[in-house]
Amino acid sequence: MRARRRAASVEGVVQGVGFRPFVARLATELGLRGWVRNEGRAVAIEVEGPEPALDAFARRLVEGAPPAARIERVRWSVVAQPAERDVAADFGGAAGGFVIAPSVTGEGLALTIPADLATCAACRAEVDDPSARRFAYPFTNCTACGPRFTIVEALPYDRARTTMAAFPRCEACRREHDDPADRRFHAQPIACPACGPALRLCDARGAALATRDDALGQAVEALRRGAIVALKGLGGWQLLCDAGDEAIVARLRARKRRPHQAFAVLVAHLDGARAIARLDADEEAALASPAAPIVLVRARAPHVARHAAPRLAPNVAPDNARVGVMLPTTPLHHLVAARFGGPLVCTSGNHHDEPIATGDAEALARLGAIADVFLGHDRAIARRVDDALVHVVDHVTRTLRLGRGLAPLGIGLPSADPEARLLCLGGHLKSAPAALVGREAVLWPHVGDLDTLAARDAFERALGELRDFLRLEPTGYVCDAHPDYASTLFAEGGALPITRVQHHHAHVAACLAEHGLDEALGFAWDGVGMGDDGAAWGGEALYVDPEGARRVAHLHPFPLPGGDAAAREPRRALAGALVAAGLPAELQSELVPPALIRLARVPRLAPPTTSAGRLFDAVAALAGVCGSATHEGQAPIALEAAAGGFGSCAAPYEFRLEGPVMDWRPALRAMVAERHDVLRVAARFHATLVAMIVAVAERERPSAVVLTGGCFQNATLAAAALDALRERGHHVLLPARVPPNDGGLALGQAWVAARRAR
Numbered sequence: 078m079r080a081r082r083r084a085a086s087v088e089g090v091v092q093g094v095g096f097r098p099f100v101a102r103l104a105t106e107l108g109l110r111g112w113v114r115n116e117g118r119a120v121a122i123e124v125e126g127p128e129p130a131l132d133a134f135a136r137r138l139v140e141g142a143p144p145a146a147r148i149e150r151v152r153w154s155v156v157a158q159p160a161e162r163d164v165a166a167d168f169g170g171a172a173g174g175f176v177i178a179p180s181v182t183g184e185g186l187a188l189t190i191p192a193d194l195a196t197c198a199a200c201r202a203e204v205d206d207p208s209a210r211r212f213a214y215p216f217t218n219c220t221a222c223g224p225r226f227t228i229v230e231a232l233p234y235d236r237a238r239t240t241m242a243a244f245p246r247c248e249a250c251r252r253e254h255d256d257p258a259d260r261r262f263h264a265q266p267i268a269c270p271a272c273g274p275a276l277r278l279c280d281a282r283g284a285a286l287a288t289r290d291d292a293l294g295q296a297v298e299a300l301r302r303g304a305i306v307a308l309k310g311l312g313g314w315q316l317l318c319d320a321g322d323e324a325i326v327a328r329l330r331a332r333k334r335r336p337h338q339a340f341a342v343l344v345a346h347l348d349g350a351r352a353i354a355r356l357d358a359d360e361e362a363a364l365a366s367p368a369a370p371i372v373l374v375r376a377r378a379p380h381v382a383r384h385a386a387p388r389l390a391p392n393v394a395p396d397n398a399r400v401g402v403m404l405p406t407t408p409l410h411h412l413v414a415a416r417f418g419g420p421l422v423c424t425s426g427n428h429h430d431e432p433i434a435t436g437d438a439e440a441l442a443r444l445g446a447i448a449d450v451f452l453g454h455d456r457a458i459a460r461r462v463d464d465a466l467v468h469v470v471d472h473v474t475r476t477l478r479l480g481r482g483l484a485p486l487g488i489g490l491p492s493a494d495p496e497a498r499l500l501c502l503g504g505h506l507k508s509a510p511a512a513l514v515g516r517e518a519v520l521w522p523h524v525g526d527l528d529t530l531a532a533r534d535a536f537e538r539a540l541g542e543l544r545d546f547l548r549l550e551p552t553g554y555v556c557d558a559h560p561d562y563a564s565t566l567f568a569e570g571g572a573l574p575i576t577r578v579q580h581h582h583a584h585v586a587a588c589l590a591e592h593g594l595d596e597a598l599g600f601a602w603d604g605v606g607m608g609d610d611g612a613a614w615g616g617e618a619l620y621v622d623p624e625g626a627r628r629v630a631h632l633h634p635f636p637l638p639g640g641d642a643a644a645r646e647p648r649r650a651l652a653g654a655l656v657a658a659g660l661p662a663e664l665q666s667e668l669v670p671p672a673l674i675r676l677a678r679v680p681r682l683a684p685p686t687t688s689a690g691r692l693f694d695a696v697a698a699l700a701g702v703c704g705s706a707t708h709e710g711q712a713p714i715a716l717e718a719a720a721g722g723f724g725s726c727a728a729p730y731e732f733r734l735e736g737p738v739m740d741w742r743p744a745l746r747a748m749v750a751e752r753h754d755v756l757r758v759a760a761r762f763h764a765t766l767v768a769m770i771v772a773v774a775e776r777e778r779p780s781a782v783v784l785t786g787g788c789f790q791n792a793t794l795a796a797a798a799l800d801a802l803r804e805r806g807h808h809v810l811l812p813a814r815v816p817p818n819d820g821g822l823a824l825g826q827a828w829v830a831a832r833r834a835r
């Protein structure tokens with residue numbers, strides 16, 4: 078039979094997930110010749126052989142792809158090539174064979190950096206098998222799983238350019254790596270107890286206590302005794318303790334100086350997650366996905382937790398209807414969680430407001446006063462990456478923090494200027510930079526709030542990595558319009574031209590970029606961002622298209638006594654809202670301290686805001702669920718918890734839509750009247766916001782509606798608004814892979830700047 082030759086381009090999540098070895102195995106099995114290689118973001122394949130074998134190859138390429146791969150598109154073409162030429166030989170392969178050819182990459186190399194992948198089922202089974210060579214080995218991995226982004230020091234992705242370079246492979250590992258039939262064929266971080274990294278346990282002063290399996294056993298014993306254990310994770314050190322013991326959790330809160338914000342919880346398996354949370358199928362899929370993110374799910378109340386099931390201490394996620402749960406990322410996490418048995422608090426290894434520690438000495442220095450023992454190892458962390466945080470709204474997993482397993486995120490910007498080379502610096506809180514290289518943007522992982530020197534150092538390091546990986550010589554910076562953001566000041570300290578993009582414009586643009594859309598009416602609701610008029614915006618509806626942004630509607634403004642200080646004290650927002658609503662003076666003074674009311678009346682000391690986040694604060698303070706906050710977002714989270722997933726059954730309060738103004742003041746007066754019914758106020762307030770969004774959308778009838786900004790991290794608000802808009806026939810988009818909060822700003826800045834560059 079005459080041989081035919083076909084070429085394919087495969088797009089989707091196909092790099093760093095064991096796809097090329099899989100292709101090579103499949104082709105070899107079917108007796109086909111040819112090659113496979115990474116080309117930009119796609120995998121290119123050429124195969125040659127008899128027609129029936131080529132057909133079987135095409136079918137099994139899609140059906141049998143590795144679990145972590147996600148094929149979005151396969152484009153086939155027939156190659157007119159003299160059949161006598163041996164294609165594998167072109168790449169130094171054996172005659173008649175199939176080879177993995179060198180990657181073809183130019184600029185935009187970071188687009189091919191694979192994300193870290195949680196331990197696959199096969200490796201987990203091996204770690205649990207007493208007869209296996211890798212029994213209880215914490216660094217077991219294969220082509221379908223293991224560390225990637227957090228060990229890569231340079232590209233292309235090869236062991237020699239990772240922190241695994243320090244561990245020469247043993248003979249057994251080398252054989253597995255070179256054998257096309259083995260599931261570790263071409264696994265770059267392949268390791269075993271004979272040749273790979275090893276555990277070590279030390280005390281808070283760095284004195285060695287144990288190594289290898291003894292280290293693991295003693296660390297688990299320490300957790301059982303109530304100790305706080307620092308553990309070297311993939312993208313940084315983490316802090317672990319028993320999540321079922323209130324006193325131990327309280328000790329961690331005190332030492333970490335994190336009095337209230339919820340902790341994430343690590344469980345050994347899905348059953349462990351089901352015991353502490355009510356999960357639907359989408360949430361279970363998110364938990365078990367190769368990214369293994371923290372998934373925000375509905376917590377079971379402690380008293381209704383299954384009989385004899387381990388329960389969570391109430392101070393793990395106080396005043397919160399949801400709890401962040403994750404499954405083990407690495408065999409190390411798997412072993413610790415499984416041997417401990419119950420749920421463990423698993424939070425980033427840092428002091429409040431500082432970046433997560435990555436180095437061993439750094440961990441001892443910074444976490445020595447928090448952790449009792451340190452379970453580390455001798456493989457270095459190449460780059461700091463926090464755990465990713467997601468939730469599920471409308472059956473779609475949506476990123477709230479772009480971290481390990483999901484970062485970096487490449488997004489094609491189809492109509493962007495092909496010559497653009499820009500570094501986009503994001504905002505100030507939840508900072509994360511992005512780069513624009515022609516028609517591609519790359520969003521780098523979450524860095525954090527830029528309030529501390531350590532955080533600003535981490536931000537500059539992230540920018541350096543972004544440039545190195547992309548081999549990018551930027552021709553300009555893109556930053557927020559706010560003059561005082563650390564990211565803005567960084568841009569102003571450089572010598573490159575600066576493009577400034579208004580905060581909420583960037584929020585809406587980020588969602589458009591993700592969904593490949595050109596225009597939409599975007600509701601960008603968040604805490605505070607500087608508006609075109611210099612005022613503190615945050616409850617805006619902007620019509621965004623390639624030409625720019627037009628402010629279609631906004632919440633009625635109200636004074637914010639003390640400006641930024643109001644973010645930590647919801648009573649201030651309430652004072653401003655009461656003054657704006659013109660409630661009787663004696664009633665105002667009954668609800669908030671008179672000094673705050675007086676302050677709210679002085680325009681110079683109480684700048685006006687249209688912020689939806691601050692309106693949430695005001696209502697939370699009115700309902701008595703949160704008078705003062707230790708972190709931004711605490712009051713809205715408490716209010717969402719009080720509303721209790723009301724769906725669409727609560728009746729909205731009265732409001733007015735007059736020109737551009739969404740006037741909530743009638744609603745506030747009604748809420749004051751029934752403020753003692755907390756559930757009712759919380760539920761009806763959510764319904765009122767949804768009704769205002771619908772009213773604006775109905776008036777404008779745009780081709781698409783975008784819901785974004787930090788307020789839409791509130792799953793109750795997001796789901797209810799989505800349903801109500803869809804019911805009226807609107808095309809509604811929420812961010813999914815890009816965070817709706819300021820973590821997605823840099824991508825929106827890239828989208829806007831690319832349009833301007835043209």
Ligand SMILES: [Zn+2]
Nearest residue numbers: 197200219222
């Ligand atoms: Zn594996």
Ligand SMILES: [Zn+2]
Nearest residue numbers: 247250269272
């Ligand atoms: Zn080995």
